[in-house]
Amino acid sequence: MGQWEVYPEFEVVRSSARCTKCLGCVAQCANGAHQYDGAQLTCDSAKCVGCHRCVAMCPTRALKIVKADCALRENGNWDSQTIKEIFKQAQSGGVLLSSMGTPKPYPVYWDKLLLNASQVTNPSIDPLREPMETRVCLGKKPGRPQRGPDGRFTCELPPQLKLTMPMLFSAMSYGSVSYNVHEALARAAEELGVYYNTGEGGLHEDFYTYSPNTIVQVASGRFGVHEGYLNAGAAIEIKMGQGAKPGIGGHLPGTKVGADISRTRMIPEGSDAISPAPHHDIYSIEDLRQLVYSLKQSTHHKKPVIVKVAAVHNIAAIASGIARSGADIIAIDGFRGGTGAAPTRIRDNVGIPIELALAAVDQRLRDEGIRNQVGIIAGGSIRSSADVAKAIALGADAVYIATAALLALGCHLCRTCQTGMCNWGIATQRPELVARLDPKEGAKRLVNLMTAWNHEIMEMLGGMGINSIEALRGNRLMLRGIGLTAKELEILGVAHAGE
Amino acid sequence: MIRPELFEGQVRIPSGCAISAVISREGRLISGQTIVDSMRPMHERSNGLGGGFAGYGIYPEYKDFFALHIFYDTDEARAAVESHLRAVLEIVRAENIPTRKHPAITAEPFIWRYFVAPLRSVLHSRQQDEEEFIAQLAMRVNTSYPGAYVFSSGKNMGVFKAVGYPEDVGVFYRLEEYSGYCWTAHGRYPTNTPGWWGGAHPFALLDRTIVHNGEISSYDCNRRTIEMYGYKCTLQTDTEVITYIADFLQRKQGLTLEEMASVIAAPFWSTIERQPKGKSRELAYLRTVYSSLLITGPFSIILGFRGGLMALNDRLKLRSMVVGEKDDKVYIASEEAAIRAVEPSAENIWAPAGGQPVVVRVREGAY
Numbered sequence: 006m007g008q009w010e011v012y013p014e015f016e017v018v019r020s021s022a023r024c025t026k027c028l029g030c031v032a033q034c035a036n037g038a039h040q041y042d043g044a045q046l047t048c049d050s051a052k053c054v055g056c057h058r059c060v061a062m063c064p065t066r067a068l069k070i071v072k073a074d075c076a077l078r079e080n081g082n083w084d085s086q087t088i089k090e091i092f093k094q095a096q097s098g099g100v101l102l103s104s105m106g107t108p109k110p111y112p113v114y115w116d117k118l119l120l121n122a123s124q125v126t127n128p129s130i131d132p133l134r135e136p137m138e139t140r141v142c143l144g145k146k147p148g149r150p151q152r153g154p155d156g157r158f159t160c161e162l163p164p165q166l167k168l169t170m171p172m173l174f175s176a177m178s179y180g181s182v183s184y185n186v187h188e189a190l191a192r193a194a195e196e197l198g199v200y201y202n203t204g205e206g207g208l209h210e211d212f213y214t215y216s217p218n219t220i221v222q223v224a225s226g227r228f229g230v231h232e233g234y235l236n237a238g239a240a241i242e243i244k245m246g247q248g249a250k251p252g253i254g255g256h257l258p259g260t261k262v263g264a265d266i267s268r269t270r271m272i273p274e275g276s277d278a279i280s281p282a283p284h285h286d287i288y289s290i291e292d293l294r295q296l297v298y299s300l301k302q303s304t305h306h307k308k309p310v311i312v313k314v315a316a317v318h319n320i321a322a323i324a325s326g327i328a329r330s331g332a333d334i335i336a337i338d339g340f341r342g343g344t345g346a347a348p349t350r351i352r353d354n355v356g357i358p359i360e361l362a363l364a365a366v367d368q369r370l371r372d373e374g375i376r377n378q379v380g381i382i383a384g385g386s387i388r389s390s391a392d393v394a395k396a397i398a399l400g401a402d403a404v405y406i407a408t409a410a411l412l413a414l415g416c417h418l419c420r421t422c423q424t425g426m427c428n429w430g431i432a433t434q435r436p437e438l439v440a441r442l443d444p445k446e447g448a449k450r451l452v453n454l455m456t457a458w459n460h461e462i463m464e465m466l467g468g469m470g471i472n473s474i475e476a477l478r479g480n481r482l483m484l485r486g487i488g489l490t491a492k493e494l495e496i497l498g499v500a501h502a503g504e
Numbered sequence: 505m506i507r508p509e510l511f512e513g514q515v516r517i518p519s520g521c522a523i524s525a526v527i528s529r530e531g532r533l534i535s536g537q538t539i540v541d542s543m544r545p546m547h548e549r550s551n552g553l554g555g556g557f558a559g560y561g562i563y564p565e566y567k568d569f570f571a572l573h574i575f576y577d578t579d580e581a582r583a584a585v586e587s588h589l590r591a592v593l594e595i596v597r598a599e600n601i602p603t604r605k606h607p608a609i610t611a612e613p614f615i616w617r618y619f620v621a622p623l624r625s626v627l628h629s630r631q632q633d634e635e636e637f638i639a640q641l642a643m644r645v646n647t648s649y650p651g652a653y654v655f656s657s658g659k660n661m662g663v664f665k666a667v668g669y670p671e672d673v674g675v676f677y678r679l680e681e682y683s684g685y686c687w688t689a690h691g692r693y694p695t696n697t698p699g700w701w702g703g704a705h706p707f708a709l710l711d712r713t714i715v716h717n718g719e720i721s722s723y724d725c726n727r728r729t730i731e732m733y734g735y736k737c738t739l740q741t742d743t744e745v746i747t748y749i750a751d752f753l754q755r756k757q758g759l760t761l762e763e764m765a766s767v768i769a770a771p772f773w774s775t776i777e778r779q780p781k782g783k784s785r786e787l788a789y790l791r792t793v794y795s796s797l798l799i800t801g802p803f804s805i806i807l808g809f810r811g812g813l814m815a816l817n818d819r820l821k822l823r824s825m826v827v828g829e830k831d832d833k834v835y836i837a838s839e840e841a842a843i844r845a846v847e848p849s850a851e852n853i854w855a856p857a858g859g860q861p862v863v864v865r866v867r868e869g870a871y
Contacts (some may be wrong), residue, residue: 127801135820136772142792149757150793157782160789292803374732377796389796469721470802472820473770475795476722483724 009096011089012075015055017048020341023067030059030068035426035438056419058428068403074470092351101349104422104432106241106249106386106408109353113341114360114493115392119502121483123470130472132463138473139459139466141168141403143380144309144333158190163333164309165242166380169198169476170459171397175338175384175405175449176222176244176313178204180266180278181345181422182411184211186431187413189447191215196452203229203403205244205255205280207269213237220311223300225254226280228270232303240334241300243293245284246315248342248385251356255280256346261425261434295329301331309333309380314383316340316362317355321369328370328379336405337362339385343408345432346423359385360399364497367400367479376400376479390461399497406455413454414447521705521717522549522670522691524842527813531870533561536679538846539687543670545841549717553610554692554704555666555673558713558808561684561871563660569596569619570638570710571661572646573656576614576699581651586710588649592641593620601664602678603777609668609676613701617662630666635710635755640734642709646702647736653702658711661810665690665704673704685871688808690715693779707743709751711810717742717838718803718823729796749797750807759790761807761814765861767794769819771830806836812865821858828853834864 006012017038024086026046030039036058038052039059053070060068077085086191090101123129130137136284151159174190187209190201194220203221207229212219221238223230235241246252257266267274287293297310312327313336314320320337327335339359344352363383370376383396384405396404412418415429422432430442462474471477485502524542526534539557563571572589576582577695589595597619603612622637642654656663661684664677670691674680690705706713720742725739727745733756735748746768753759753767767790771779776787791798802822807814815836817825828835828843828850835843835850842869843850856862 123721123801127721130820136774140773142795146793146795150759150789152758158786160785162789162792165792217736332747371728371732376729376732470719471721471800472796473800476725476798478725478796479728480722480725481728483721492706 009092010051011077011092011479013050013053013073015053015070016050016073018051018069018071019046019048020067025065025067027064029062029064033058033062033428035428035433035435036424043413052056054419054421054424055417056421056428057417065449067117073395084391089179097153102346102423103349103352103420104346105343105418105420107353108420111341111358113386114358114489114497115388115395115495117487117489118360118395118497118499119463119485119487120391120394120398120469121485122468127470129470130154130467132460132467135467135472137463137467139170139462141171141474143168143382143402145379146377148161148377157434164240166200166309166334167198168200169404170462171401171403172393172406172455172458173199173220173382173403174201174410175407176202176204176220176242177345177407177411178222178257179209179269180206180261180434182431183433183442184209184265185442185444185447186411187212188409188413188444189442189451191218192444192448193451193455194218196448197455199455202242203238206266206278208234209238209265209269223296224280225282225284226278228272228278228280231271235300235303235308238308240461241304241312242311242313242336243284243296243300243332244313245287245293246313246317246338247344248315248338248340248356249344250284250347250351251315251317251340253348253351254282258425263434264435290326290330291337293327293332298330311336311382313338316357316359318397320357320362321365325369325373325375326365328375332379334380334382335366336384337366338405339383340362342385343411344422359383361493361496363396363401364399368498371479390458390465394462394465394477395484397474397477399481400481402478409454410451413450414442521693521715522546522834522838522842523689523715523717523806524835524837525686525715525808525813526833526835526846527686527817527864527866528832529834529864529866531561531685531866532832533683533685534687534833536674536682536684536687538599539689540671540674540781541836542837542842542846543674543691545845546837546839547669547671549668549693549838550691551693552669553667553694554665554690556663556666556690556704556706556715557670557674557677557679558656558661558663558688558706558708558715559679559682559684560661560686560711560808560810562662562682563619566597566619567660569621569635570657570659571662572618572620572642572654573601574616574618575653575655576616579614581649582614582616585645585649585652588645589618589620592626593618593622595620602681603676604678606668606672606676608672609666612666614663617656627820637870639710639751643736644864647738655702656708658708658713659810661711661713661808663706663708663713665706666701667704685866686808686813688713688715688806703741705743706808707739707741707747709747710755711808712747712750713808714743714747714750714756714805715745715864716793716803716805717825718742718805718818719801720746720799720803720818721801722799725796726799745801746803746805749799753794753797761863762861763790765859766790767797767814768799769816769859769861770798771819771859796825804838811868811871812863814864815856815862817856817858817860818858821855824855826853826855827862836862
C-alpha cells in the first residue's frame with residue numbers, strides 16, 4: 006500500500022485445501038484480482054470489486070469474498086465511504102462516478118406499505134381455478150366514445166401498448182450494456198408479450214426483428230435516431246430525465262464506441278457519446294409538445310409517445326404539463342433507479358422517491374380530471390412483484406424494470422458498471438466478456454423472473470378479491486402505511502395500518 | 505350512542521344484503537305492499553341496520569316535477585336548505601313524507617319531500633340542462649349542508665329508506681298506500697352500526713336507483729375515477745359509486761344499458777377474443793376506454809330507471825340472484841323464496857350468468 010491508498014473494501018479468501026489451481030479465477034477476473042506467476046496463485050484484493058464472478062465459477066468452492074475488517078476510524082458524521090471519497094478526489098481532482106441505484110439508506114416506501122386481503126365479507130379468488138387478468142393497455146383513452154352514423158362505436162382508439170402483464174423492461178442503451186443483454190431483453194419481451202426499451206443508444210440492425218416488442222428512445226443526444234428507427238418501435242420514448250441523474254446528460258466513453266456501437270449510434274468510432282443535460286430543442290413545455298407531435302407525424306400517428314422524466318420536487322405539475330402536451334404515456338423514474346454511470350453526488354442527492362412521486366402525480370392528474378389522457382409507468386427500483394402491486398395500487402398502469410432484470414442476467418450489483426469491465430458480460434463491450442452472457446439462456450431467465458412475478462401478482466390480486474389488474478390501479482384502499490408520518494400518508498393517499 | 509366517526513362516510517362499511525324487484529312490462533300498477541312482502545322471507549339476509557325501497561310511477565300527479573326526498577337532522581338544516589331551494593327552484597309542493605310509528609323504527613330524522621322544477625333563468629345562466637342541475641344540486645346539498653341529505657331526486661319516482669328491517673321500513677313509510685309500475689327493495693347487513701338513515705339503500709341520483717348486494721373490491725379504483733368527473737362520493741359505499749358510474753356512463757357518455765353492463769362487468773379478455781369480430785372489437789374498445797370502471801368482487805345489483813330496470817351480477821357470479829316471470833310481471837331477487845312469497849306460480853325461474861345483464865322495459869307509452 007502507498008501513502009494515499011486505503012485498505013481494500015473486500016478480501017478474496019482462497020482455501021488452499023480446496024483450490025486445485027485450475028486457474029479459472031484468473032481467467033474470469035477482468036479486473037486482475039487473481040494472478041498466477043507459474044507457481045504461485047495470488048490475490049490482489051485491491052482489484053476486487055465484489056462481483057462474485059470468481060466465486061460463482063470456482064469448481065471447488067475454494068473462493069469467498071468477505072468484507073474487509075480493516076476499518077477506517079469512522080464516526081457518526083464521517084463514515085468510511087465519505088472519507089474514502091475525499092481521499093479519491095484529493096488524488097484525482099475529478100467528479101466522482103458511480104453506477105446502479107443509490108446505496109444510501111433512504112426510506113423505501115414500498116417496505117412501509119402493506120397490501121389488503123379479503124376476509125369473510127367478500128371472497129378471495131383462487132387464480133388457479135378462476136380467470137385472473139393482468140393484461141394492460143397503456144395509452145390515451147378518449148374522453149367520450151365515438152359512434153358512427155349507424156350508432157355503433159367507431160372503435161378507434163389512440164395508439165395503445167398492449168402488455169400481457171404490467172411490467173416492461175426499462176431503458177438501457179446498447180453501449181451501457183452489451184449486445185447480448187439487448188438480445189436477451191428483446192427475446193424475453195417478445196416471448197412474454199411485453200416491451201424492452203433501446204435506451205438512447207439506437208437500435209442495432211440485428212434487433213429490428215423484435216421491433217413489435219421494442220420501445221425506441223429519443224434522448225438529448227439523438228443517437229441512432231432516424232425515420233426507420235422511429236417507425237421500427239412499438240412506441241417512442243422521449244427521455245427527458247433519468248431517476249439516477251436528474252438534470253444530467255450521459256457520457257459513453259469513446260473506448261466503448263467500437264464499430265458496432267458507432268454504426269448503431271451513428272457517431273464516429275472511438276468518439277465520446279455525450280448526451281447533453283437538456284434537449285436543446287426543449288427549453289419549455291411548449292417545446293416538448295412540438296417534439297411529441299413531430300415524432301407522431303414522423304410515425305403517422307400510429308405509435309404512442311412516452312415521455313420519461315426523473316422524479317423531481319415539482320413532479321406533479323410537470324406530469325400535468327406532459328399530459329397536456331399530447332404525450333400518450335408518462336414514465337416517472339424515481340431517484341433510487343439504476344444507471345450505467347452517474348456523478349455520485351447527483352445520484353445520491355437529487356430527486357425524490359418514486360412512491361411519493363407516483364402518488365402525487367396520479368392524484369394531481371385525477372384532481373385535474375386528466376388521468377385518463379395518459380398512461381403512467383413507474384420505475385426507479387422496483388424489486389419484487391409486491392413492489393409492482395403496490396405501485397399499481399398507488400396509481401401506476403405498469404412499471405419499468407431494469408436492475409432486477411440485470412440481476413436475472415447475472416449482475417451481482419457490484420456497482421462498477423462505469424469501468425466497463427463487467428465480468429458477467431452485462432455492462433461491458435469487451436468481446437471476451439460479452440460472450441459470457443448467453444442471450445438465449447438470459448432470455449429464459451428473464452422470462453422466468455417475469456412469469457414468477459406475474460404469478461405472484463395474480464395471487465395477491467386474488468387475495469384482495471380482484472380478478473383484473475385494472476381494478477387495482479389507483480385502488481389505494483388496498484394499501485395501508487406502516488410506521489409512516491401523517492404527512493407521508495397524506496402524500497401517498499393511504500390510511501395507516503389499523504385505520 | 506354511536507360515535508360520529510363511525511357514521512356513514514367516515515368509515516367504509518362492507519355489507520351483505522337482500523335485494524328484490526318487481527316490474528310490470530305493461531306498466532300496470534303494483535302496490536308497494538307486494539315488494540314489502542317479497543322481502544319478508546329474506547329477513548335473515550338483513551340485520552336491521554338498513555332497509556329501503558324505490559318505487560317508479562308513484563307520483564303521476566306530479567310526473568313532470570322532480571321529487572326531492574330529504575332527511576333533516578334539525579330544523580336549522582331544513583331552513584338552510586329550503587332557503588337555497590327557493591332561490592333556484594320552483595317548489596310546487598312541500599310536505600312531510602307520511603309515516604306511521606313503528607316500534608322497530610326509531611330515531612327518525614325529519615323526512616320531507618318537495619316537488620320542484622328548476623327555474624329556467626337559473627338553468628340558462630348556468631348553461632345546464634335540468635337533469636344536470638338537479639344532480640349537482642343534490643350533491644351540493646349532501647356535501648355542503650350538514651344535517652341535510654337528499655336521498656331521492658327523480659321524476660315520478662321515489663326512494664323510501666330507514667335504519668331497520670326492510671319489512672318494518674315498508675310499514676313505517678306506509679308503502680301500501682303507493683302503487684307503481686316498478687319497485688326495487690333492499691335489506692342491509694352492514695358489518696358495523698352506521699345508525700344513519702342516509703346510508704340505507706337504495707341509493708339514488710335523478711331517476712336512477714341502485715340496490716346492491718355485495719362488496720366490490722375495485723371500490724377505490726372506481727371511486728377515484730368517477731370523482732374525476734365531478735361526482736363526490738361521501739358515503740364510502742359501493743352503492744353510491746355504482747350509482748354514479750351508471751349515471752356517468754348512461755347520461756353523460758351515452759352508453760346503452762347493455763354497453764354499460766359490458767363495462768362494469770366486462771367479459772374476460774379470453775371471452776372477448778372468442779366473440780365474432782365486430783362484437784369482439786366493440787367489447788375490447790369499451791373495456792379499454794373504461795378500464796377503471798370495471799367492477800370486481802361480488803355484486804348483484806338492480807338498477808332502476810324511468811321505464812325499466814336492469815339486473816346484473818359480477819362476472820364471476822359471486823352473489824345469488826334469480827329471475828322469474830308471471831304474465832306481464834318480472835321478478836328479480838336474491839332468493840327464489842322472495843319471488844314465490846308474492847307470486848307462488850311464478851314461471852321461468854332462472855339464474856342469470858355472471859356479467860349477463862337482464863334488462864326489463866315497460867312497453868313504450870305505458871308509463
